[in-house]
Amino acid sequence: MRIGELARASGVPSATIKWYLRQGLLPRGELSAPNQADYGVEHVRRLRLIRALLEVGGLSVAAAARVIATLDDPSVSLSDVVGVAHGALARAGDVATDGAMDPLVDAFLARRGWVVRPDSPARQDLAQLLAAVSGLDLSGMASAAGKPPPAPSLEQVLDGLDPYADAIDQLAASEIASLPIGAPRDVVVQSVVVGTVLMEQMLGVLRRLAQEHYFEAAVRMIKPGDDIARTMERPRPR
Amino acid sequence: MRIGELARASGVPSATIKWYLRQGLLPRGELSAPNQADYGVEHVRRLRLIRALLEVGGLSVAAAARVIATLDDPSVSLSDVVGVAHGALARAGDVATDGAMDPLVDAFLARRGWVVRPDSPARQDLAQLLAAVSGLDLSGMASAAGKPPPAPSLEQVLDGLDPYADAIDQLAASEIASLPIGAPRDVVVQSVVVGTVLMEQMLGVLRRLAQEHYFEAAVRMIKPGDDIARTMERPRPR
């Protein structure tokens, strides 16, 4: 298979394929001549994975390249594959958060019983999220209307995390159980990557779908008279 | 407060603040002279929300502008705020998926009992995710090693969604229950936006933390001899 056929088979323009080759996202085909390379079905499959990671998973090309490099390297352990996939999903770059949240994060993880490496990217992300959410100061808006701010919201935010963590705890058991134990390495590794990167998107999408349903259902429950009900009752424009 | 003070108070450079003003992310301050404007605490608060949506929530400036516009418009119903927030999170642009997944998506939603508007962006996202995941063809790798592909994986993928949907169902109840019913509109609306955008990130981060913990725990359970166990046992390099 030459690059034109690969492009047609995968739906990716050949110029883009060439670029992926240069970025190390896709292994080069076997050269049968200085300007003739041969690609196989594994290239088509790899391209599908690449596009899924980029378009659906939202990874950058560089992050996808790091992930894909671990796929082909049998010296990388499965734990490390998970770590690389998590690193690719991490939002907080190497911009260190100031560390003010770290004790809270540690306390939360200890409370959940989650044992996590100290340099885990998700840990940084959690710290950043906590800082952002608690800094939003929901109560500040009410307090501007008269009263003083009721309380530091950080503990409230942390407590509010439990329903999320409970749901995640429940999910994790199924996820571990569905690992294709005993399959060849490449199958397991790709399952782990897909399960990590794409299923995180899936979780978000399912949540939005459920939110739409339950939120509309909840709106119908609320009696008129509440502040919230009044803004909900307004007929939707357009 | 003038722009320099606002910049110092928020940590956002004044050139960036000016840009947010032009993009409609931030309302202009009150002009006391042709070149003197006055900003208040609500601008500091708004800037914090903007930075949270952009940096933590991962929204584009345009998407954040759409979300923020709904915050200040009392003619927008709460349901619409949810819709706008979901639209801002949607990954599938207006690039219509080919529709091949739609019956599957409808069947899934019906099975879950989730009532969702037909034009919901999350519905498109789900279709795209299903297409991507089922197109990856995990089994294809094994089949390349000898056997024919065991089965069309789409139904398998759909069935595998149930644990995720179960977890989400459980979570949705808590989320609806924690809505600050009866609070002033701006408090409720900001709660909804934060709950939608930032808590989706939170869910992903918590999942990664839990995965790290449970995956390591699972690895320690597996007996040597399995394919998977062998790749797990390898001492981590570095």
Added chain:
DNA sequence: CCATGACAGATAGTAACACTATCCATAGTG
């Protein structure tokens, strides 16, 4: 056997995005 088109690989160009810097006339400040 050779014109024609596809190809590999490299380099340069483009479009979108999120800022960032500069400019100008005016405002406040010591």
Added chain:
DNA sequence: CACTATGGATAGTGTTACTATCTGTCATGG
């Protein structure tokens, strides 16, 4: 009154993910 800060506009910058062009080579049908 010198001087810095300001509001508003416009232009420039760096990054990312491609996309187009160029050069020489290859293969293949007439």
